[in-house]
Structure formats: structure tokens, C-alpha cells
Amino acid sequence: MLCDLNGLLESPIVANDGETGRVRDFLFDDQSWRVAYLVLDMGNWLRRHDVVVPVAALDPPDWESKTVRSCLTTAQLHDCPGVDTRQPVSRQQELAMRKYFGPLASWANARFGMTSMPAFAKYAAPEGEDSHLRSAVRLMGHRVWATDGSIGQLRGFLLDEGSWHISHLEVGVSGWENRSFTLVPTDWVDQISWAECRIYLHHAGVTT
Numbered sequence: 001m002l003c004d005l006n007g008l009l010e011s012p013i014v015a016n017d018g019e020t021g022r023v024r025d026f027l028f029d030d031q032s033w034r035v036a037y038l039v040l041d042m043g044n045w046l047r048r049h050d051v052v053v054p055v056a057a058l059d060p061p062d063w064e065s066k067t068v069r070s071c072l073t074t075a076q077l078h079d080c081p082g083v084d085t086r087q088p089v090s091r092q093q094e095l096a097m098r099k100y101f102g103p104l105a106s107w108a109n110a111r112f113g114m115t116s117m118p119a120f121a122k123y124a125a126p127e128g129e130d131s132h133l134r135s136a137v138r139l140m141g142h143r144v145w146a147t148d149g150s151i152g153q154l155r156g157f158l159l160d161e162g163s164w165h166i167s168h169l170e171v172g173v174s175g176w177e178n179r180s181f182t183l184v185p186t187d188w189v190d191q192i193s194w195a196e197c198r199i200y201l202h203h204a205g206v207t208t
Contacts, residue, residue, distance in 0.1 A: 002160065002168060003061070003159045003160075003161050004156055004158060004170075005157040005158065005159055006156050006157070007063070008023050008026075008061055009023055009025075010023060010024075011061075011068060012067050012068075013038075013040055013068050014067055014068070015070050015072055015074045016070065016071055016072065016073055020042065020074040020077060020078075021040040021041055021078075023038055023039070023040060024040060024041045024050055025038070025135055026135075026136040027052065027134065027136070028133070028157075028166055029132050029133060030132045030189070030192050031132050033167070033186040033187075033189075034165050034166070035055055035136075035159075035164040036133060036164075037054050037133070038058065038068070039051070039135075040052075040080075042078045049078070049082075051077065051079075051080035051081060052080060052081060053070065053080050055164045057072050058070050136157055139192070140154055140155065141155075142199050143197060143198045144171045144184065144199045144201065145200050146204050147203060148204050151173055151184075152173035152181070152182070153171065153172050154171055154199060155170050155172045156169070157169060157170070158170060168184060168185055169183070169184045169186060170182075171184055189202075190202040
């Protein structure tokens with residue numbers, strides 16, 4: 001079964017000590033097409049406070065209740081680092097987040113009665129190459145180009161149920177409201193151009 005990632009936007013996050021925060025965005029790897037981090041708003045009605053949390057600290061989405069549960073406390077979620085999602089996440093940011101969160105295996109141990117957790121300390125971004133992390137929200141509306149021309153605009157991401165893997169893109173192919181759509185397997189994607197706002201496929205055009 002395929003599940004619409006957009007259905008989780010604005011969904012509540014349930015920490016291990018109660019409900020807190022809302023889902024604002026998803027950071028995924030554009031090679032493996034797996035969601036790596038969620039961007040959460042841990043602020044209040046006066047001030048927005050976005051942080052990133054690795055999916056290793058989260059359960060698979062509960063699609064029936066439209067909620068996501070975490071093994072972290074509200075305070076730990078609130079203290080997670082932020083990230084600039086207005087462009088591809090830099091390799092420096094990604095490495096810094098990995099360093100900040102520490103060995104993710106220790107997070108899984110907490111689910112089985114162990115208490116070892118990563119040390120929430122200050123971190124510095126090291127030098128490095130560009131990352132393949134992308135903002136799902138920022139990618140919405142990008143034109144999708146097949147080898148024989150444009151086929152439409154990206155309007156959604158579909159996950160395999162029970163996982164954080166994006167298996168298909170939902171592409172609007174008809175009219176300014178994109179009422180007709182087609183599903184494009186993510187393994188058809190050749191590259192994503194942030195500058196051109198385009199997603200290029202290594203496949204010919206598809207039909208609705």
C-alpha cells in the first residue's frame with residue numbers, strides 16, 4: 001500500500017512524555033529516496049522554532065491517526081538542531097547533524113528498556129562536499145522532465161506503508177490545477193536541479 005507523505009504535514013509529534021510539536025517538512029536522500037530527517041516546529045503560536053530529528057528516533061507513521069511517535073522527550077526534541085531547508089542541505093550541515101545526534105543505535109536501545117542517549121552538545125559544521133539531502137516541501141511544484149520533454153509538476157510523494165522509503169512521485173499532468181496525475185517510480189529519476197526547479201528522468205514520457 002502507498003501512503004501520501006503530504007498527509008503527515010502539520011501532524012502532531014508524540015514524545016515519550018506527551019504530545020509536542022508539528023511536522024513541517026521532510027529531508028530525504030535523493031539517491032536512496034529514504035526520508036532521513038523530519039523537520040518539526042517545536043515553537044508556539046508566538047514564535048516558530050524548527051528543529052530536525054532523524055527518523056531513527058521515530059516510529060513509522062501511524063497513518064490512521066496521522067501522528068508520529070518519538071522515543072525522545074519533549075525537552076530533547078526542543079533542543080535538536082535547526083537546518084536551512086531553502087536549498088539543498090549542505091554536506092557540512094548533514095555531517096554536523098550526524099555528529100550532534102551521535103550513534104543512532106543507542107536511540108533504538110531506549111525502546112527496549114535501555115537509557116543510553118546521545119549527548120546533546122554544541123556542534124560545529126566541518127568542511128565537505130554537497131549532500132544529497134533534499135527538502136520535500138521545497139521540491140513541491142518542480143517541473144518533471146522526461147527524456148522527451150516536460151510531463152508536469154511534482155505534487156506529492158508516496159511512501160511504502162510501514163517505512164520511510166519514497167517509492168513514487170505524484171506528478172500533475174493536466175491543467176493549471178493539475179487535476180490529472182500520474183505516478184512516477186523514484187528509480188526513474190536521473191537528477192534534481194535546484195537552480196532550474198526541475199526533476200529529470202532517464203525515461204520517456206508517461207501517460208495518465
